[in-house]
Amino acid sequence: AQSVSQHNHHVILSEAASLELGCNYSYGGTVNLFWYVQYPGQHLQLLLKYFSGDPLVKGIKGFEAEFIKSKFSFNLRKPSVQWSDTAEYFCAVISYTGGFKTIFGAGTRLFVKA
Amino acid sequence: IAGITQAPTSQILAAGRRMTLRCTQDMRHNAMYWYRQDLGLGLRLIHYSNTAGTTGKGEVPDGYSVSRANTDDFPLTLASAVPSQTSVYFCASSDSHGAGDTQYFGPGTRLTVL
Secondary structure, eight states, X not given: XXXXXXXXXXXXXXTTOOEEEXXXXXXXXXXXXXXXXXXXXXXXXXXXEESSSOSEEEOGGGOEEEEEGGGTEXXXXXXXXXGGGOEEEEEEEEEOXXXXXXXXXXXXXXXXXX | OOOEEEEOSEEEEOTTOOEEEEXXXXXXXXXXXXXXXXXXXXXXXXXXXXXXXXXXXXXXXXXXXXXXXXSSBOOEEESSOOGGGOXXXXXEEESSSOTTOOXXXXXXXXXXXX
């Protein structure tokens, strides 16, 4: 069955630390990859997405992600986190191969200490 | 700009009762989606609609029904609620049904079935 795995359920960092959140998917067809973020008390919103072209994607607020097809991975990175990055982060895969599928990971809760 | 509104914000419901969760968008998006979010499972797609008048089943459609009579509204109905349907429900929309399209999410409805 198709799945999206986020390796870390909870991450605690100090401000200015570097961040990398892992995301791996198991799906053989053509995929479009997304990272969404949910700040406390707010709606889910898009951080960045990949659907073709340069596998290194830059998003809002200094986030980036790299699509590595051979590893079925789409890890999210930020060189220096801020307290305002405290949120829950979701990796998602959307595909039309074999019918419409949208699969979200379980989420990673990030807490940044000021 | 309201984006996506959902009602009610939260609801406690007795098992066996019928419940309709409302979702309205003002962005004239063609595609709409319903997800449920459960701890440790991320978001799972319940039903979706490519355009007004059409609907499709997602990953976890059993016990739920939807209708799309017009572009703006996409209600989700639980015909006879069960405790396993206790969850947070998110409605989303996208401009089209392309796999690369960004989905915009509503604030969610927290439903408790006793």
